[in-house]
Amino acid sequence: MNILYDERLDGPLPQVNKAEFLKALQQALPDLDILWREDELKPYECDGLSAYRTTPMLVALPRRLEQVQSLLKLCHQKNVPVVARGAGTGLSGGALPLEQGLLLVMARFNNILHIDPAARTARIQPGVRNLAISQAAAPFGLYYAPDPSSQIACSIGGNVAENAGGVHCLKYGLTVHNLLKIEVLTIEGERLTLGSDALDSAGFDLLALFTGSEGLLGIITEVTVKLLPKPQVAKVLLASFDSVEKAGSAVAEIIAAGIIPGGLEMMDNLAIRAAEDFIHAGYPVDAEAILLCELDGVEADVHDDCQRVREVMTAAGATEVRQARDEAERVRFWAGRKNAFPAIGRLSPDYYCMDGTIPRRELPGVLQSIARLSEEYGLRVANVFHAGDGNMHPLILFDANQPGELHRAEALGGKILELCVQVGGSITGEHGVGREKINQMCAQFNSDELSLFHAVKAAFDPQGLLNPGKNIPTLHRCAEFGAMHIHAGQLPFPELERF
Amino acid sequence: MNILYDERLDGPLPQVNKAEFLKALQQALPDLDILWREDELKPYECDGLSAYRTTPMLVALPRRLEQVQSLLKLCHQKNVPVVARGAGTGLSGGALPLEQGLLLVMARFNNILHIDPAARTARIQPGVRNLAISQAAAPFGLYYAPDPSSQIACSIGGNVAENAGGVHCLKYGLTVHNLLKIEVLTIEGERLTLGSDALDSAGFDLLALFTGSEGLLGIITEVTVKLLPKPQVAKVLLASFDSVEKAGSAVAEIIAAGIIPGGLEMMDNLAIRAAEDFIHAGYPVDAEAILLCELDGVEADVHDDCQRVREVMTAAGATEVRQARDEAERVRFWAGRKNAFPAIGRLSPDYYCMDGTIPRRELPGVLQSIARLSEEYGLRVANVFHAGDGNMHPLILFDANQPGELHRAEALGGKILELCVQVGGSITGEHGVGREKINQMCAQFNSDELSLFHAVKAAFDPQGLLNPGKNIPTLHRCAEFGAMHIHAGQLPFPELERF
Numbered sequence: 001m002n003i004l005y006d007e008r009l010d011g012p013l014p015q016v017n018k019a020e021f022l023k024a025l026q027q028a029l030p031d032l033d034i035l036w037r038e039d040e041l042k043p044y045e046c047d048g049l050s051a052y053r054t055t056p057m058l059v060a061l062p063r064r065l066e067q068v069q070s071l072l073k074l075c076h077q078k079n080v081p082v083v084a085r086g087a088g089t090g091l092s093g094g095a096l097p098l099e100q101g102l103l104l105v106m107a108r109f110n111n112i113l114h115i116d117p118a119a120r121t122a123r124i125q126p127g128v129r130n131l132a133i134s135q136a137a138a139p140f141g142l143y144y145a146p147d148p149s150s151q152i153a154c155s156i157g158g159n160v161a162e163n164a165g166g167v168h169c170l171k172y173g174l175t176v177h178n179l180l181k182i183e184v185l186t187i188e189g190e191r192l193t194l195g196s197d198a199l200d201s202a203g204f205d206l207l208a209l210f211t212g213s214e215g216l217l218g219i220i221t222e223v224t225v226k227l228l229p230k231p232q233v234a235k236v237l238l239a240s241f242d243s244v245e246k247a248g249s250a251v252a253e254i255i256a257a258g259i260i261p262g263g264l265e266m267m268d269n270l271a272i273r274a275a276e277d278f279i280h281a282g283y284p285v286d287a288e289a290i291l292l293c294e295l296d297g298v299e300a301d302v303h304d305d306c307q308r309v310r311e312v313m314t315a316a317g318a319t320e321v322r323q324a325r326d327e328a329e330r331v332r333f334w335a336g337r338k339n340a341f342p343a344i345g346r347l348s349p350d351y352y353c354m355d356g357t358i359p360r361r362e363l364p365g366v367l368q369s370i371a372r373l374s375e376e377y378g379l380r381v382a383n384v385f386h387a388g389d390g391n392m393h394p395l396i397l398f399d400a401n402q403p404g405e406l407h408r409a410e411a412l413g414g415k416i417l418e419l420c421v422q423v424g425g426s427i428t429g430e431h432g433v434g435r436e437k438i439n440q441m442c443a444q445f446n447s448d449e450l451s452l453f454h455a456v457k458a459a460f461d462p463q464g465l466l467n468p469g470k471n472i473p474t475l476h477r478c479a480e481f482g483a484m485h486i487h488a489g490q491l492p493f494p495e496l497e498r499f
Numbered sequence: 500m501n502i503l504y505d506e507r508l509d510g511p512l513p514q515v516n517k518a519e520f521l522k523a524l525q526q527a528l529p530d531l532d533i534l535w536r537e538d539e540l541k542p543y544e545c546d547g548l549s550a551y552r553t554t555p556m557l558v559a560l561p562r563r564l565e566q567v568q569s570l571l572k573l574c575h576q577k578n579v580p581v582v583a584r585g586a587g588t589g590l591s592g593g594a595l596p597l598e599q600g601l602l603l604v605m606a607r608f609n610n611i612l613h614i615d616p617a618a619r620t621a622r623i624q625p626g627v628r629n630l631a632i633s634q635a636a637a638p639f640g641l642y643y644a645p646d647p648s649s650q651i652a653c654s655i656g657g658n659v660a661e662n663a664g665g666v667h668c669l670k671y672g673l674t675v676h677n678l679l680k681i682e683v684l685t686i687e688g689e690r691l692t693l694g695s696d697a698l699d700s701a702g703f704d705l706l707a708l709f710t711g712s713e714g715l716l717g718i719i720t721e722v723t724v725k726l727l728p729k730p731q732v733a734k735v736l737l738a739s740f741d742s743v744e745k746a747g748s749a750v751a752e753i754i755a756a757g758i759i760p761g762g763l764e765m766m767d768n769l770a771i772r773a774a775e776d777f778i779h780a781g782y783p784v785d786a787e788a789i790l791l792c793e794l795d796g797v798e799a800d801v802h803d804d805c806q807r808v809r810e811v812m813t814a815a816g817a818t819e820v821r822q823a824r825d826e827a828e829r830v831r832f833w834a835g836r837k838n839a840f841p842a843i844g845r846l847s848p849d850y851y852c853m854d855g856t857i858p859r860r861e862l863p864g865v866l867q868s869i870a871r872l873s874e875e876y877g878l879r880v881a882n883v884f885h886a887g888d889g890n891m892h893p894l895i896l897f898d899a900n901q902p903g904e905l906h907r908a909e910a911l912g913g914k915i916l917e918l919c920v921q922v923g924g925s926i927t928g929e930h931g932v933g934r935e936k937i938n939q940m941c942a943q944f945n946s947d948e949l950s951l952f953h954a955v956k957a958a959f960d961p962q963g964l965l966n967p968g969k970n971i972p973t974l975h976r977c978a979e980f981g982a983m984h985i986h987a988g989q990l991p992f993p994e995l996e997r998f
Binding site: 116117119120165173177196199200201202204205208209211212213229252255297304357359389390420425428429430437441444445453457459460 | 860
């Protein structure tokens, strides 16, 4: 799926002679593992967004920092683009390779360097898996809070590059809120330390700037994260609603009541049925929407909050509120949610997962508009998402073998994201922009803002060698794409009423 | 106090003809209030760091956004430096004017534009006082968490520019963690929106980059902050110790026990006696150190945590732990802490407040080293600080009328900050770098990192017109200053043993 993407709009990339560069690389780094044969390159042609595929020119698999440093210096010198890749689980094509570029795989940097239980920090290499951090911290009663659904596979370098979120980021923040320090290499191979071991650092906040920059500013070589004490208790409530709008209102009411749940997730009927069929989580298959609300903390507090959330949900129109009776049921409730994407994958030959974030108060209206767009485009849309954060994940179901469906799915996805911008939200919550949403960036930002992004990019990488064609569109692309900057509140799409 | 600062090290500033520029400004903006007579300029010659004084060339007091926009365009066109100022309470000379520059006072932009209790946000102009936000939010049971000691006077624009903290930022974060969106003007007068109404936004995180950038990147014209529900209960414990090291260890133990207090503050004997004498807070004047630990949340939770903290403190060697009996005593306990700076001001003709941040585990050792440095330099040092964050505020007492004391105080302050860097910390926690710590930035960062700061600065302000000579030192300055970049763990000062 890549129909609406025309890479010529990103301007010319450097032309690289593969054979010559390979020779130079082998000479400079004789002990570096390099893949260059067609069959070896195949597994690296996409990341988690498998609809976009490109065969990389070369794949490098370094083991030591000095190798990465030398490799970057060589790419810089020879004008060769570099795309960094961790575990390759990203959902926006951020690690999509370039035909004329090197794919730099950081997966072998997978050591946990130090867990400091007193400071509550972990110092790790970028290829360490998200879940492995919490596992290593568990003997000290600590864990790493951000938990993307892919946490069993995704690595921390990619989490930083995409500013990953997860079910618990409503209460515990995104990746950026859980970092202390990163070590990075610039395209020129210079080592930089961003952030510090203390809770604040001087100068511009380059740590935050780097987080979520999707490989455009440098290569992450080490990460120091904050660890949190494991909550004493976690309870989960499952509430059923006869409309998604009522469930949306309940979310706003819970937050307005001053409760900050550990997680607050919504699924609509299509998603409920798919998940139930796949996981047998015990979901009510006739509900139009469910909310899963987790409360965590100390016993007495959690007990009180459960009571209050139950009352708020009932007042908002819940037809049933169930508390997981035991830990096994709690885990089952979450398993349904965490496996909702593959579950929906069983309903349809293809699906397209969106990732927009909106102010919470807009949830009911935006859900209505998505339903209307779904009808208009003749494609089913399932909704499974981080409702507490207003981070939506509409899943557009389609069949790429049916003529026109692919194109329609991509167009519908674009409309949904532009709708998010229109109500004051963002085209991404936690998956990043990558290749996938580069056109929608033109709707999100005006040309002054985009120019500033380019100037910041140039401060780090003036030749534009790091992950070109991702995250920040060229002004030329935006002019060609046509749908320029939408100010929140504007109505660029006459077919959508203001709700 | 400015002996160690030589402004020639920042490179030549543009030469401006005051009379000509004033005329151009009056013609372009006939309804703008401009101060230009010597006696009118006098009140603006310093900010909260009153030891540094410079008379500005002109002071502008705009009331409307368009005025600021036109004024910036004119400064850009005429190559005139601009220093922005809010309430002028900053403690690092960040709003120190320039003799050849315009001082842009944003204090008249003091409207609260919108409080949204459902979204829990406040949209405000930059001149709104920090405390006024919480006051406006109070009817909805909400408040704005960051609370610098100057909160009654300091304004939110300055809070964003300096990434202000406060007593409660251990639990609730610095300013950057409590922002959703800002509107800014570039030096060219372009309007930009950074962040969004949703909890995440796409592209580079320019909102975080801008926060704490000390007026070097643009002018803040509107701020949207997150509001939090007021905790049901807050209790405070006052623990006495017979050594500062034991108090320092208790801090580490509390955090290691998995408790996150609302505030965790330390004062040493000199500070205790000064505050008690001034405020009559009920502090134990014979204690070598006290800790104030506030626990907030729901009743049962707070009750449990008080018990646990009491046990941890006792185990760490507290000679006495008292809980404030009622709200009046709690307020009195805090009043002593919040007025500690002026209280110490009564002990000595002059004092110099430092603001370094260190990893918490280094607290006992760094406190010992400060005591040793204090003896060596023959100047008393009082310690009052945000212990939970590792954010220290050593106050160096001196008398500027005694020959050499001023110079010694500044040199001692520099040593203390370099000590913070040496143990892996930062030369600023919440006061910013400003003019005051510009030399110490050379110890904090290497030349690659400083070059990157300059490149980022140039992305926003290529002519270097916004607040030159603050926050980011020139490489020339660092070369002249001599004490170049210290890597944590290095021992550039042979007189300091590693602890």
